[in-house]
Each structure stands twice: as structure tokens, then as C-alpha cells.
Amino acid sequence: MFDQFRNKFPLTDEKWNEYISYFNYIEVPAKTVLIEEGEISKKLFIIEKGCIRVWFNNNGKDLTSQFFFENQSVASIESFMKQFPSPVVVETIEPSILWWISKNHVDKILEEIKEIPELRDRLINMLFQRTFDYMKHFFSFIKDSPTQRYLDLIKEKPQIVQRVPQHYIASYLGVSTVHLSRIKSKLIHKKE
Amino acid sequence: MFDQFRNKFPLTDEKWNEYISYFNYIEVPAKTVLIEEGEISKKLFIIEKGCIRVWFNNNGKDLTSQFFFENQSVASIESFMKQFPSPVVVETIEPSILWWISKNHVDKILEEIKEIPELRDRLINMLFQRTFDYMKHFFSFIKDSPTQRYLDLIKEKPQIVQRVPQHYIASYLGVSTVHLSRIKSKLIHKKE
DNA sequence: GGTAGACGATAACATTTGTTATCAAATAAA
DNA sequence: TTTATTTGATAACAAATGTTATCGTCTACC
Known part of the structure; x- marks a missing residue:
């Protein structure tokens, strides 16, 4: 699962192996709730196989904000980053094979990564890119x-x-x- | 104009003065187009006085994406960061007093700032925050x-x-x- | 002061979208 | 296989929103 990403990260083998050892393997059926509404999210998931939906409850109505598939990472991102109650539900659509990592370990990796200029810049670019993607999605709604x-x-x-x-x-x-x-x-x- | 932000940046006086020397003062009337659609944006603006609107043209219809007021910075952000043609128009609503800085100077400042952990982290947080703000705005549209x-x-x-x-x-x-x-x-x- | 343009309210009508209800087909579970 | 659940299509009606047109007010500018 992780080997395909190995060459994208300029890390020593030790660091690399340490990081991937933080991940935990799980298999879950369809319609499994991974993060509930109101829960403070402590996990970030990577999808090996399957499909996940992020949605929130608006007066009983089901509003989907995103879908995720193989090789994507998923979290209730605001909840995960800022540790406040999740406004959204994260739920599988298909039976799925997942790897999850705890908030503590992600924080540790992020701190270490920021000291490596190449990875730090890539993180910053990723954040810019994410903003642009949201803008694009948002614009399509108004126009x-x-x-x-x-x-x-x-x-x-x-x-x-x-x-x-x-x-x-x-x-x-x-x-x-x-x-x-x-x-x-x-x-x-x-x-x- | 810039003194009010001085204490927020742990920089030497030399660096600080160098950075603010990059900014150029202009006064413009209402309805002045600062960045046109299709233009590759080379300028980022800070508003001392006035009000700016960012909008784009959708089949002749005027669609506003954001408003900006005093002490905010404004750019056609995707165009400015990635140097491709701006999808949006940036235009004053009221007569305005502005300071602008060129892309080259911003790049220089960003590169230097990334080496200062406190400012680097603040930049990363700002980018996260921006994503959240967009998500929020976006959600309000669907819900x-x-x-x-x-x-x-x-x-x-x-x-x-x-x-x-x-x-x-x-x-x-x-x-x-x-x-x-x-x-x-x-x-x-x-x-x- | 007068005039043109910008701005905003309102009416009448058209179009889009939501709601509720019903039915059929596909799928999962027993 | 049989049954329940999920999924999707459609009709009929209601509500929300857009379009076009008209009018009045205000403001900038001559």
C-alpha cells in the first residue's frame, strides 16, 4: 500500500518505516460511520480499497460535501486539525479497506516534515491547491x-x-x- | 499604515523597513479596475481606505465572489500565486487609498519568512484557516x-x-x- | 438648477426546483 | 426462493426564484 508513495518522500528508510508503522489496518463493511457528528476526530484515514462519503445533517437532510476513493486520505479535516467537534459525518459507501493514523502521530510527522524544505514547500503548495479546489467547487455552485x-x-x-x-x-x-x-x-x- | 502590524512580525528593523519599502502608494477613484479578467496578476494590494470587489463574468452576468475593506490584502489569488490568467476582475467600489507590492517582492518575502519557524507556522495556519473559511462559505450555499x-x-x-x-x-x-x-x-x- | 445615470422597489409572468406520493426494478438478507 | 430494503423514475402540485418592464429616488456632474 505505501510502497507506491515511497519515492515521493525524501526521507531516510528509518524515518519512512517509522512513519508507516504508525498506520493501522482495518476492514469495514459499507455504511460504517468512521467519524460521527460532534465527535472530536482523532483519526485520519487512507483508503486502500473502497469509497467514503463526507456529509452533514441539515435539518434532517443529508448533505454530501465530498467523496473519496482509493489512495486518498480522508478526515473531518477541521475537527482533526483544530480538535473541535466534527460538523460532518465520515462514512463508507462500499465495503472498504483502510489505514488510519492518530492525530498525535500526524502532528509529529508534520512537525518533522516542516524542517525539510522540500516537504515543507510541498505542504504549503498542497494547502494553496486545496484552497483553489474549494474556490472552484464553490464557484460552480454560484455560476x-x-x-x-x-x-x-x-x-x-x-x-x-x-x-x-x-x-x-x-x-x-x-x-x-x-x-x-x-x-x-x-x-x-x-x-x- | 504599516506600523500597526509591526509588533506582529518578529523581524529586525532592517528587514521590516526593507519589506515595507517594497510597497507603493496609490489613490484611485471608485470603479477602478485593478486587475482585469485574463491578465496575469503581478500585484497584491493592501487597502488603507476604501472597498474592493472581486467578481467574474459568467455569460454577461456579474458574479461577486468577495468584498474587501480596510487593512485587508487583495489579489486575484490564483493568478498571483500561479501566474496564470486571472479568472476574476478586481475592482474598487469606493474611491480608495491602496498600497501594492509586486509578485517578485512577495516571493522574496515568502522565501525568507519560511525560514523563521514562527512565521512559517503562521503562514501554514493562515492557509488552513483560509480553506476552512472557503468551506464554510461553500456550505452555506448548499445548506x-x-x-x-x-x-x-x-x-x-x-x-x-x-x-x-x-x-x-x-x-x-x-x-x-x-x-x-x-x-x-x-x-x-x-x-x- | 438641470440632466443623465445609478440604484432600488414592485408587478406580472415564466421557469426552475422542491415535496409528496406511487410504482417498478434491483439488491441484500433470511 | 421469498421477503424486505434500497434505489430510481415519474406525476401532480406547491414554492422559490428568474426575467422583463416600469417607476421613483437619489447622486454626480455639467
Whole structure:
């Protein structure tokens, strides 16, 4: 699992092995809640196999903010970084194989990494990149119609459309399940 | 202008004076375009007095993404950091007094700052914080009604409601000017 | 002072989207 | 296999929001 990333990190073998020894292997069924709403998140997950959804409860309505797949890391990021109650639920969609690492160990790694200029700069770039990604996602909400957002999703994140049940996609796009059905139906009839 | 920030930066007086010498003073009237759409942004601005709007053009429609006021720094941030064409326009709303600094100088300062652990960590925290702010803004779009977003705006950013013309606020909230008028009107009648 | 432009309210109508309910198909569990 | 659960489509109606047009007020500028 971790070997594929080995060459991306200019670390000694000792450090590398120390870091990967912090990770714990688990297998979980579909619909397993990994982090509950209100919980202070102490774990960050890496997905070896499977699919995870991050969502929050808005007056009983299920609102999905992100999906994650193989080789991505997942956490209730604000809760994990700042140690306050998680506003979101982190939950598997498919049966999944995961590796998790504790907050303490991540902090330790981060502190050490910051002293290595190359990795420090990469962390900073990653944070910039994340901001840009959020901006992009955010802009699409104000400027595009749900139909356009659905078309973009098919184009840019086909995995989501293929692997995720449609009502989760609706909650991700910010429309009702009924309306997403309508959108799909209209798209099909236009094509013909 | 810069003295008020002096004690926040653990720098020698020489460094501090060098850094502030990079800034250039300008005064501009209302509706001055500081960065055009498509331009590669070379400047970052700090507002001494006035108010700035960042917006982008979506099929002829004016969509506002952010407002900035006194003591805030403004740039077409993706364009400035990555040097690609700016997707947004940066424009004054009121007559403004500004200080700008060039990309080269910012890069120089950032490189030097990264070597000072306290400032480096503050930069990293700032980037995390920015991500969280974007997430928050983004979430409010999917979970709240325009009426709720307007009420939040009054509560959390009263400056915007007070100083910014209403049609810009509508474009910031993602609704038509007519609809924002309706929202205001309904709120007034409910209160009575 | 007068005039043009910017700004905001409102009405009438069109379009989009949500809600509730029902049904059918697929899937998982027993 | 049988049954329950999940998933998705569709119809009918309600609510939210956009569009276009008109009008009044205010402000900047000549």
C-alpha cells in the first residue's frame, strides 16, 4: 500500500518505516460511520480499497460535501486539525479497506516534515491547491445550473457517477433526488 | 499604515523597513479596475481606505465572489500565486487609498519568512484557516436559503450590507436583484 | 438648477426546483 | 426462493426564484 508513495518522500528508510508503522489496518463493511457528528476526530484515514462519503445533517437532510476513493486520505479535516467537534459525518459507501493514523502521530510527522524544505514547500503548495479546489467547487455552485454541474461531474469525476448511488450524488449537487432524475431524463431526451 | 502590524512580525528593523519599502502608494477613484479578467496578476494590494470587489463574468452576468475593506490584502489569488490568467476582475467600489507590492517582492518575502519557524507556522495556519473559511462559505450555499444567507451576512459581515450597493450584494448571494428586494421586503413585513 | 445615470422597489409572468406520493426494478438478507 | 430494503423514475402540485418592464429616488456632474 505505501510502497507506491515511497519515492515521493525524501526521507531516510528509518524515518519512512517509522512513519508507516504508525498506520493501522482495518476492514469495514459499507455504511460504517468512521467519524460521527460532534465527535472530536482523532483519526485520519487512507483508503486502500473502497469509497467514503463526507456529509452533514441539515435539518434532517443529508448533505454530501465530498467523496473519496482509493489512495486518498480522508478526515473531518477541521475537527482533526483544530480538535473541535466534527460538523460532518465520515462514512463508507462500499465495503472498504483502510489505514488510519492518530492525530498525535500526524502532528509529529508534520512537525518533522516542516524542517525539510522540500516537504515543507510541498505542504504549503498542497494547502494553496486545496484552497483553489474549494474556490472552484464553490464557484460552480454560484455560476452553474444543476444540469451543468451534473455534466461537469460526469466529465471531471466519472468515478463518482459510476460508483456512488444517485441520491448521494443529488445531495452532493445540492438538488433533490427527484430533480436529479428529471435532469438525467431531460439529458437523455435531448440527445435523441 | 504599516506600523500597526509591526509588533506582529518578529523581524529586525532592517528587514521590516526593507519589506515595507517594497510597497507603493496609490489613490484611485471608485470603479477602478485593478486587475482585469485574463491578465496575469503581478500585484497584491493592501487597502488603507476604501472597498474592493472581486467578481467574474459568467455569460454577461456579474458574479461577486468577495468584498474587501480596510487593512485587508487583495489579489486575484490564483493568478498571483500561479501566474496564470486571472479568472476574476478586481475592482474598487469606493474611491480608495491602496498600497501594492509586486509578485517578485512577495516571493522574496515568502522565501525568507519560511525560514523563521514562527512565521512559517503562521503562514501554514493562515492557509488552513483560509480553506476552512472557503468551506464554510461553500456550505452555506448548499445548506441555507438566500434569506438565511442574507440574515447571516447582516450578522457576520455588517460592513458589506452597510457599504456595498445592493445589486453587488445580490450577485454575492447568488440571487437576482429583484429577488433580494423581495427578500428584504418580506423580512420587513414579518417584523411588523 | 438641470440632466443623465445609478440604484432600488414592485408587478406580472415564466421557469426552475422542491415535496409528496406511487410504482417498478434491483439488491441484500433470511 | 421469498421477503424486505434500497434505489430510481415519474406525476401532480406547491414554492422559490428568474426575467422583463416600469417607476421613483437619489447622486454626480455639467
